[in-house]
Amino acid sequence: MSCAAALLGLRGAAAPRLLRATSSRRRWSNLGGGSCEPQAGTAVRVGCAAGFWGDTAASVPQLLYGGKLDFLVFDYLSEITMSLLTAAKAKSPDLGYTPDFVFTAMGPYIKDIHRKGVRVISNAGGMSPLVCAAGLQEVAKRADVDLKIAVVAGDDLMGEKDSLKGDGITDTENGKPFPENIHSMNAYLGARPISRALELGADIVVTGRCVDSGIVLGPLIHSFGWNRDEFDLLAAGSLAGHLIECGAQCTGGLFTDWHTIPDWHNMGFPIVECSSDGCFTLSKPPDTGGLISFGTVAEQLVYEIGNPECYLLPDVTCDFSQVSITEIPGIEGGAVKIHGAKGSSPSTFYKVNATYLDGFRATAVCPVIGPKAVEKGRQTAESILKRTHLIFSQLGYEDYSAVNIQILGSEDTYGPHAKKKIDDGPREAVIWLAVHHKQKKAVEIFSREIAPAGTGMAPGLTAVVGGRPRVSPVLKPFFFLYPKRNVKINIFLNGQHVETFQEDLTFTSDVVVSLDSPKTDDELRDLPCGPHTYRLEDLAYTRSGDKGNSANIGVIARHPLYYPYLKKTLTAQALENYFQHLLEKEQPEEKLVTRYELPGIHGLNFVLKNSLGGGGIASLRSDPQGKAFGQMLLDFQIKNVPDLKSLIE
Secondary structure, eight states: OOHHHHHHTTOOOOOOOOOOTTSOOOOOOSOOOSSOOOOTTOOEEEEEEESSTTOOTTHHHHHHHHSOOSEEEEOOOOHHHHHHHHHHHHHOTTOSSOHHIIIIIIGGGHHHHHHHTOEEEEOTTTTOHHHHHHHHHHHHHHTTOOOOEEEEEOOBOGGGHHHHTTTTOBOTTTOOBOOSSEEEEEEOBOSHHHHHHHHTTOSEEEESSBOTTHHHHHHHHHHHOOOTTOHHHHHHHHHHHHHHTTGGGGTTTTOTTGGGOOOGGGBOOOEEEEOTTSOEEEEOOTTOBSOOOHHHHHHHHTTTOSOTTOEEOSSOEEEOTTOEEEEOTTOTTOOEEEEOOEEEOOOSEEEEEEEEEEEEEEEEEEEEESTTHHHHHHHHHHHHHHHHHHHHHHHTOOOOSEEEEEEETTTGGGGGGOOOOOTTOOSEEEEEEEEEESOHHHHHHHHHTSTTHHHHSOTTBOOOTTSSOOOEEEEEEEEEEEEGGGOOEEEEETTEEEEEEOOOOTTOOOOOOOOOOOOOOHHHHTOOOOSEEEEHHHHEEEEEEEETTEEEEEEEESSGGGHHHHHHHOOHHHHHHHTTTTOOOSSTTOOOEEEEEEGGGTEEEEEETTOSTTOGGGOOSSOTTOTTHHHHHTTOEEEEEOOHHHHTO
16 A cells, blocks of 8 residues: 555545635746646746855846746755754854855845835744844835845754653664764654745745745745645645755756756756646746756655655645646746646654764865876875874874775775776875774874875875864754654744644544555566667656665666666665665665656656765765766666667657
8 A cells, every 4th residue: 555545545635725815916938838737817926046155146136036936945955964054053152053145145135126026934043033024124124125024933843852752753764863962853843834924925935944835835835825734735735845946957957868958057947837726837037048847856855755655745735746747838948737636634743854963074185196196086085084193193093983085086985886997097086085983083083194294195186175174063864753742833923922823633544554565667678679788868758866774776768668667677676786885774684775667758767875974964975965866877887679760760
């Protein structure tokens, strides 16, 4: 039984839906016809101007002046960002939010945002949403703009730390017990509090931690009055949010066929135009770079998801497995229609991301130039570690908890799939040397011993990138579930508390679901063989990302006729074998790769457990978020198949 199927039977009776008086009256733009045609006069346009903390400042003006928006959203938070903001707030209570939102994204444009009536939602509050809102209020005051700025607070659960220690809570990913030295705890709140803040008249809504897609679903719930049990609509709105929450990643950024994407310097940012029946299109402002196509959007659909039939969110459990993406002809820069998302009851629990202090780390990055650069780099890194070992033994320090040596340029990341070296290898390489130790002073010793390699070891060591390596605390993630009924969500308006929001648990369910084992399709047994071999890149797009210490790799067939061959060849075991050099097994017989299917887009999704060396800032690797996994898989060989290209000519 699938997760969605198990929960579908538990829906409550539907309540009448209201269309809010504040909803947009802008008509559906000329993005083509088809079965997913919106109702006239009910379309709402939402643009996303940030996919992470540090995204380009060029996005706001293009969306504000060319997007014809009702809502402008900014998604700044990831697990890594929350760890950084936690550390910042520990230094000063005036920190802990993303100042880029206040001073770079909003400050220069706040008058025009107000004049155009565009409402803004952002999770820029991070660990300090009230501080963020206060800063934004000052910016508005200096611009002589009267704005109602709301804050959704309550995701911070640090006040419950002591009461949770004896509750037997374990990490949902690895089963480890609740840590002693918890540094932060934040629940992933849903979209309903955002919708309520808009209903109270907010022009801008600032949140702390919430699910990324919630910043889009919130305004859609507000605009269309979607009820808690209208699960298919909530799933569609969540999908709209999921697709645009990472900004330019769905408009050509990170695309497998990167060489076909024009004008990176002016990359367009995404806009979804949604109707009250859940249909939506995805486009970008005119006269911008990038591309919206089946491939660019399908890649983002599979980004950082697990089981597509059971995508758990606070407001709805989504089934994206049958979602279809259809290109709309005749639109400059491209546009697509998306439909087919299904929903079922959400859980009575919030997911919580806690962090705990686990020692200290530092990373040295040093270019090496000249003959045998790889060999020189590796010997230099090993010698630095040997020297620090001697110092540790003299001072009575224990050994490192972990080290990672990579010589970038030698294809260390590829493991056994690295291409054979020619002659003495490249004449340019980069040392990546990272260490983890329980004691800060030990890591400080390591940091001081990098520069001496420039005079006392190999020739051609040209620099220490960024100067002496910075010693920083390691905040490891700990994920667990926490009852929604125990979370107190407060809504503030212009600094004043106006309401305590309580989640309605009427249409929720915690049915324990056993997922079906993957079935072997009869069509795969009868697939014809042949003498041909293809690289995966010839047949598919890929996109990879992370969740904690797990990575996911989405694979989408370039043509439906390729899909059966991908399913037959790309098994979970095949990927486990391919990435075995990056997987860390806790038990010899443990299976770390799971495969899921998305037949709606002719796609596969692989989840690779324990594949990131701890993940986030806990990882010592050069790719702690698995961003390159999809790229590495492009060289996978699809063997003994017919002339597949002739099938589509």
